[in-house]
Amino acid sequence: MSINRRSKNITEGVARAPNRSMYYAMGYTEGDFVKPMIGVANGHSTITPCNSGLQKLADAAVEGLKAAGANPQIFGTPTISDGMAMGTEGMKYSLVSREVISDCVETCVGGQWMDGVLVIGGCDKNMPGGMMGMLRANVPAIYVYGGTILPGKYKGQDLNIVSVFEAVGQFSAGNMSEEDFCQIERRAIPGPGSCGGMYTANTMSSSFEALGMSLPYASTQANVEDEIVETTRHAAKVLVEAVKADLKPRDIVTKKAIENAVAVIMATGGSTNAVLHFLAIAHAAEVEWTIDDFERIRRKVPVLCDLKPSGQYLAIDLHHAGGIPQVMKILLKAGLLHGDCITITGKTVAENLADVPDVPRADQHVIRTIDKPMYEQGHLAILRGNLSPEGCVAKITGLKSPVMTGPARVFEDEQTALAAIMAKQIVAGDVMVLRYLGPKGGPGMPEMLAPTGALIGQGLGESVGLVTDGRFSGGTWGMVVGHVAPEAYAGGNIALVQEGDSITIDAHRLLLQLNVDDTELARRRKLWVQPAPRYTRGVLAKFAHNAASASFGAVLDKFD
Numbered sequence: 001m002s003i004n005r006r007s008k009n010i011t012e013g014v015a016r017a018p019n020r021s022m023y024y025a026m027g028y029t030e031g032d033f034v035k036p037m038i039g040v041a042n043g044h045s046t047i048t049p050c051n052s053g054l055q056k057l058a059d060a061a062v063e064g065l066k067a068a069g070a071n072p073q074i075f076g077t078p079t080i081s082d083g084m085a086m087g088t089e090g091m092k093y094s095l096v097s098r099e100v101i102s103d104c105v106e107t108c109v110g111g112q113w114m115d116g117v118l119v120i121g122g123c124d125k126n127m128p129g130g131m132m133g134m135l136r137a138n139v140p141a142i143y144v145y146g147g148t149i150l151p152g153k154y155k156g157q158d159l160n161i162v163s164v165f166e167a168v169g170q171f172s173a174g175n176m177s178e179e180d181f182c183q184i185e186r187r188a189i190p191g192p193g194s195c196g197g198m199y200t201a202n203t204m205s206s207s208f209e210a211l212g213m214s215l216p217y218a219s220t221q222a223n224v225e226d227e228i229v230e231t232t233r234h235a236a237k238v239l240v241e242a243v244k245a246d247l248k249p250r251d252i253v254t255k256k257a258i259e260n261a262v263a264v265i266m267a268t269g270g271s272t273n274a275v276l277h278f279l280a281i282a283h284a285a286e287v288e289w290t291i292d293d294f295e296r297i298r299r300k301v302p303v304l305c306d307l308k309p310s311g312q313y314l315a316i317d318l319h320h321a322g323g324i325p326q327v328m329k330i331l332l333k334a335g336l337l338h339g340d341c342i343t344i345t346g347k348t349v350a351e352n353l354a355d356v357p358d359v360p361r362a363d364q365h366v367i368r369t370i371d372k373p374m375y376e377q378g379h380l381a382i383l384r385g386n387l388s389p390e391g392c393v394a395k396i397t398g399l400k401s402p403v404m405t406g407p408a409r410v411f412e413d414e415q416t417a418l419a420a421i422m423a424k425q426i427v428a429g430d431v432m433v434l435r436y437l438g439p440k441g442g443p444g445m446p447e448m449l450a451p452t453g454a455l456i457g458q459g460l461g462e463s464v465g466l467v468t469d470g471r472f473s474g475g476t477w478g479m480v481v482g483h484v485a486p487e488a489y490a491g492g493n494i495a496l497v498q499e500g501d502s503i504t505i506d507a508h509r510l511l512l513q514l515n516v517d518d519t520e521l522a523r524r525r526k527l528w529v530q531p532a533p534r535y536t537r538g539v540l541a542k543f544a545h546n547a548a549s550a551s552f553g554a555v556l557d558k559f560d
Contacts (some may be wrong), residue, residue, distance in 0.1 A: 028071070036115035036243045038070045038236075041077050041105050041130060043121040043146070048081030050123035050201060053192030053223040054146045057120050057232045061144065064236025065118070070243070075108045077101045077130070079123045082473065083161050083195060087414065087450035095444045095471070096543045098125040098132070098277070099556050102284070105133025114139060116243045118236060122146030122194050122223075124474070127204035128277035131213065135249050135284040140242040142344050143214045144235050145205035147223030148315040149193030155180075159188040160196040162309055162475035165449055169457015172422050193223035197308030199474030202315040203270030204277060209324045210264035212252045212343030216352050220319035242344055253285040256338040260328075260349065262294060263336055266301040266378030267327050268318070269311060271474030272393045272482055275380060276445075279553030291382055291391045291551050295510070298378030301336055303397060304368045310398030310477040311374065313366045321364035322356070329356040334370045383481060385513040386521070387467070387493050387503065390485035390551040394507050398477045402507035404465050405515070406431040407500050413437070414448060414470070421454045428463035431503040435494050436531065437470030438487025439554040443534065443544035445483075449473035452480055465505050467512065469494055469550070481505055481512055483550040489530065490549070496524040 044054035065072040085091040119130035134141040152159035170176040194201035205219035221228040282289035331337040339350030360367040379397035396402040411417035461478035469487035486492030502515035535541040548558040
């Protein structure tokens with residue numbers, strides 16, 4: 001719908017003059033008022049390499065929209081660099097930024113009566129935040145991912161951001177020289193683009209392609225390569241066609257489409273954060289979806305891709321091996337994908353994949369065939385037990401045995417836990433419990449990449465458990481369980497764990513159990529007092545007050 005037609009729905013005659021005069025001030029002419037007004041949500045910033053290369057994509061989107069006969073309207077969205085904030089107080093703002101971004105998109109699209117919106121993002125929360133805003137606004141929309149980073153290089157090895165966190169553990173354990181440590185730090189991030197493994201950014205971009213809200217092949221392109229600019233121009237033209245067809249996000253993001261997205265997350269070995277974010281995305285789309293649906297999909301979808309953090313390859317390697325369309329075609333042929341779902345192209349999933357080979361090329365090693373997967377079932381397991389009756393998330397790829405029972409080592413924050421690891425106070429068999437780090441207690445559910453990276457670096461990744469009501473980076477792997485709900489701040493049993501208590505993590509039985517009898521837990525509960533909130537003003541206080549449980553995506557607008 002154009003500004004001209006919209007204005008007729010509001011008022012007539014001279015009352016339209018102030019409305020139009022604002023546009024004349026920006027160079028619009030009379031003919032522009034019959035063209036669709038398309039928002040370009042530009043996440044460009046020099047805060048992080050994930051977003052520092054987005055301006056060229058915003059420029060390409062503007063060019064594509066104008067060429068397609070639309071009027072682009074550019075507005076900004078913020079970002080927080082998870083990699084830079086990790087291990088600091090700033091990490092508490094990361095999940096908060098998801099909500100701020102979604103509010104930005106919804107506010108600008110709704111406030112300016114835009115006919116469509118193209119959202120451009122790079123860092124982790126840009127994707128779910130942008131998607132949630134698109135779904136709330138529910139005008140024709142497309143997501144443009146800023147692209148992955150190319151690997152750094154040192155001594156013949158590919159490097160990425162997780163290489164640095166793991167190097168901290170290796171250096172502290174005396175297994176790496178200072179020179180090697182410094183060189184890895186300097187060389188791991190060679191330029192713009194999002195962290196290179198199947199971490200959260202690339203997980204979300206890949207899932208958006210599978211969801212039908214991004215163009216085929218767009219989710220694994222490198223930011224520094226030319227094809228991503230042309231893809232963005234094409235995305236703008238596709239969006240204008242969607243406006244003409246009145247094809248809206250909620251027409252595309254159905255339960256079957258979310259099942260497709262989650263199937264691809266499992267097949268690619270994606271981030272635990274995808275569980276939290278797709279609960280929130282489904283909520284924004286008003287699609288019935290629960291944490292147990294992830295387990296339902298996991299049981300039937302194998303891990304097909306050998307990707308970091310638990311595998312060998314990076315997202316750019318996946319792109320060169322055939323990208324997400326190749327993964328989707330394998331799943332489609334196996335009956336594990338809904339081919340009839342409509343996508344932003346106006347075609348169905350099956351139609352988009354018609355020319356993709358049924359099996360991956362023999363000269364690549366990133367994507368496996370359906371009969372020779374990396375793992376027979378998906379890697380994101382939903383565990384329950386008396387320690388997490390609402391469910392929690394375990395990432396079980398790369399482990400020889402996802403089962404252990406050990407004594408609890410209890411920490412009230414991330415920093416003291418990391419200090420204990422660095423001081424070599426954590427030994428094989430321990431189960432670290434990091435609590436009061438949930439949506440309300442953190443607040444903001446910070447990620448625990450610093451402790452988990454240090455454990456991996458010290459060779460303890462498979463022999464030490466880590467349980468938290470916080471989150472994990474997409475770069476995390478090991479014997480880790482996150483999103484424990486109810487969280488400690490809300491009085492969940494994780495708040496009652498004492499040093500030395502026996503805890504069992506058993507991914508085979510989907511169990512997270514505190515081996516303390518109910519009578520003793522009841523006694524401890526009577527003595528438990530909810531801590532005072534860490535913040536009483538500002539955005540962190542607002543988030544803590546409104547955030548739902550992690551088992552509901554930690555959304556801020558769950559009022560029923």
